[in-house]
Each structure stands twice: as C-alpha cells, then as structure tokens.
Amino acid sequence: MxxxxxxxxxxxxxxxxxxxxxxxxxxxxxxxxxxxxxxxxxxxxxxxxxxxxxxxxxxxxxxxxxxxxxxxxxxxxxxxxxxxxxxxxxxxxxxxxxxxxxxxxxxxxxxxxxxxxxxxxxxxxxxxxxxxxxxxxxxxxxxxxxxxxxxxxxxxxxxxxxxxxxxxxxxxxxxxxxxxxxxxxxxxxxxxxxIPFDLASQGLRLLVVDTRVTHAHSEGEYGKRRAGCEQAAALLGVDALRDIPYEGLGDALARVEDPELRPLVRHVVTEDRRVERVVELLETGDARAIGPVLTEGHASLRDDFKVSCPELDLVVSAGVEAGALGARMTGGGFGGSAIVLVEESAAEKTAEAIVGAFATAGHREPRVFTAVPSxxxxxxx
Missing domain, CATH: 3.30.230.10 (Ribosomal Protein S5; domain 2)
Structure with a gap:
C-alpha cells in the first residue's frame, strides 16, 4: 500500500x-x-x-x-x-x-x-x-x-x-x-x-479508550507543568524531581510553600514509585494486582497534576464501576486516551458500559480497542 x-x-x-x-x-x-x-x-x-x-x-x-x-x-x-x-x-x-x-x-x-x-x-x-x-x-x-x-x-x-x-x-x-x-x-x-507483558496468558485484556478529545502538547498547559516541575526541583536543590526519594516526600512537600508546585512534586515522586510497583508485580506474575495502581495513578494525574478532563475521568469511573481491575488516562492529558485493565471474560461488557456512559453524558462515542504489546x-x- x-x-x-x-x-x-x-x-x-x-x-x-x-x-x-x-x-x-x-x-x-x-x-x-x-x-x-x-x-x-x-x-x-x-x-x-x-x-x-x-x-x-x-x-x-x-x-x-x-x-x-x-x-x-x-x-x-x-x-x-x-x-x-x-x-x-x-x-x-x-x-x-x-x-x-x-x-x-x-x-x-x-x-x-x-x-x-x-x-x-x-x-x-x-x-x-x-x-x-x-x-x-x-x-x-x-x-x-x-x-x-x-x-x-x-x-x-x-x-x-x-x-x-x-x-x-x-x-x-x-x-x-x-x-x-x-x-x-x-x-x-x-x-x-x-518486562514480560503477556496479559492474554493470564486471562486479561487491556482496553484503550480513545475519547476523541484532541490535545495539543505544544500549547500552554503541558509546558506549564514542565516549567513548574523544574521550578520545584530548583527550590528543593535537586537536578530533577526524580532525585526526591519516596521516603522523603513528606519532608520535600513541607519545604515547598507554593500551593501550585506542591502537588506537582507529590505526583512525580509517587508516580515513579508506582512504576516500580508495577514492575515488581509483573515480574512476579501478578498482573491483576496492577489494576489498583493504575487507578491510583489516574487520581494523581487528575487531582495533583490536573491534566485530566471529564471524558477521561468518565472512562475510569465507568470502567471501574463495570468491574474493571483498574483504569487511568495515558499520555500527556487534556484529552486523548485512557487504558482499562479487565478480565478477558468481562471485556465486552466493560466496553459497552463505557460507551453507554458516554452516550448518557452526551459525549461523542469513544473508540475502544484492545492493546497488544507489539x-x-x-x-x-
């Protein structure tokens, strides 16, 4: 072609x-x-x-x-x-x-x-x-x-x-x-x-839900988050926020007085820890247990980093209510897609619940497909 x-x-x-x-x-x-x-x-x-x-x-x-x-x-x-x-x-x-x-x-x-x-x-x-x-x-x-x-x-x-x-x-x-x-x-x-990531062998499926809400990274908000993180790192005397240990997060937050910068620090430090937790779980063959970690990550992106949107939040809430193991937005935010971890047997039901929730809310119908590591x-x- x-x-x-x-x-x-x-x-x-x-x-x-x-x-x-x-x-x-x-x-x-x-x-x-x-x-x-x-x-x-x-x-x-x-x-x-x-x-x-x-x-x-x-x-x-x-x-x-x-x-x-x-x-x-x-x-x-x-x-x-x-x-x-x-x-x-x-x-x-x-x-x-x-x-x-x-x-x-x-x-x-x-x-x-x-x-x-x-x-x-x-x-x-x-x-x-x-x-x-x-x-x-x-x-x-x-x-x-x-x-x-x-x-x-x-x-x-x-x-x-x-x-x-x-x-x-x-x-x-x-x-x-x-x-x-x-x-x-x-x-x-x-x-x-x-990291081996064969969900099908464990009876699981990862759905990608494209909300069809478009984003533009080169426009303001993404750059503002990055600049805020760099400012917070400078205030804390580190090269980058990854240098703040998870165990020292409380002390770091106490040193950041700016109410706009503090949640950025909290998200980055806890998100790095979430990556480590997912690796540990996948390497021990417990893929189901990553579900709550995904949902926790979405809450951090929504509440601390403030890069979600109503459509992404609806994917997560509707998916979890329908029995998904976990869900979160993926990508830079302000639109785009979310991922939903489901039992293979519940994949169609969960997808239908999400599409139905979008219809009820008056949103454009999302596109749903299965993500296969390629x-x-x-x-x-």
Missing part, C-alpha cells in the same frame, strides 16, 4: 519501506521530563514510510492521511530551520534538521507516509512519524545510529524544531519496544529493561 502511494506520488518506486509504532504508556506519566521512570509498550498501530534518497538537497514529503491538506510538501535540507511552519511536515523535516545539525550528511529524500496511529489520541502519532523517518534515513544513509540515539535525535526535533517540550519516552518506545513486553525506561540515563520500529521491505 505505501509502495503504491509512493509510486502514485513520485512516479517511481521507493528504496525501502519502514514502520514505527505508536505507544501506550502503562504507567509513569509526566515523569520522563523529570528524569524519572516510565513503562510504555508499542501498539500494532504504526506509521509506515516509503522512502528514496535524493542527491540534490530537495526534501519532498507526502502523506496519505485524509486529515491533512493534500499535496506534496517541498523543502530544501539547507533551508530547514526551527519553527519551520510546515504543519505536519515539521515532524519529519525536524528529524532531518536534527540529523544534519548533529553532523550527519543527508542530501535529500522523497517520502510517502501512511499511518494507522490515531492522531490526537495520546498514542504518540508524532513520535511514530519522527522515528520512522529517522530509522529509514539511518538505514539508507548508513549512519550506524543506535536506537537510543535515534530516540534522542527525534526528541530534539520535536523540542527544538517543532517547539513541543516533550520528554524522551515516546520516541524511545517507538524505537526500542519489543513484542510481548513493556519497556521499563530510566529517562535519565536511558537504561532499559524489557514490535518497535523496523524495516518492512
């Missing part, structure tokens, strides 16, 4: 086809830019790129997505600058800018994208777009970049070129996750472990 789209757009075939997935974050929200712990896994939903090199400096980008204006975006690699203003094309263009700024010679490319990652759903559609671009160019240009380095360059593209102050989790998940596992990641040093970025052809 992507090869056909490339030929229809550019009149010739690509040199290869690559894929990079979206992700669900199981636990560890708003901890990545605090040097903390996260635990995402890759979805089967992916962005696919058919790519061919160019030697003339031209960069031509095209997407088959019906959600963006039709036509090829044409740029020149020598003219790429942060704040490019090319809309969706800023994400792949930013990757090429970041690669060239790091000293890698990229002389141009023709790219056709297609994607099954829902946009605006908190499932990292932007990271998938960035990572698939970087992985393709890494292969075609023989750059020899390790996956963690690709993730770092993609994060820089989003932070500096696009202007969204995101952490490293999304790009690392898309680049590094493996099938059947969740990825425990220390965002400070990028050390990582693959492979990270890879070459297809």
């Amino acid at each position: 992507s090869e056909d789209g490339f030929r229809a757009t550019y009149g010739t075939g690509p040199e290869g086809v690559w894929a990079a997935p979206g992700r669900v974050n199981l636990i560890g929200e708003h901890t990545d830019y605090n040097d903390g712990f996260v635990m995402p896994f890759a979805l089967p939903h992916a962005t696919v790129a058919a790519v061919a090199r160019r030697a003339d400096g031209r960069l031509r980008l095209h997407t088959g997505s019906p959600d963006v204006p039709a036509g090829v975006v044409e740029l020149h690699v020598d003219e790429l600058e942060p704040g490019g203003g090319a809309g969706w094309a800023d994400y792949p263009a930013g990757v090429i800018w970041a690669l060239r700024d790091a000293g890698y010679e990229i002389t141009g490319a023709d790219v056709h994208f297609e994607s099954t990652v829902p946009t605006g759903a908190g499932l990292s559609s932007s990271a998938a777009l960035e990572v698939v671009t970087a992985v393709a160019l890494n292969d075609l240009y023989g750059l020899g970049l390790e996956r963690w380095r690709i993730a770092r360059l993609c994060q820089r593209a989003e932070n500096v070129y696009v202007g969204a102050p995101t952490g490293i989790m999304d790009q690392t998940a898309s680049a590094c996750c493996t099938e059947g596992h969740a990825l425990w990641l220390d965002t400070r040093d990028l050390s990582q472990r693959q 492979a990270g970025a890879r070459r297809l052809v």
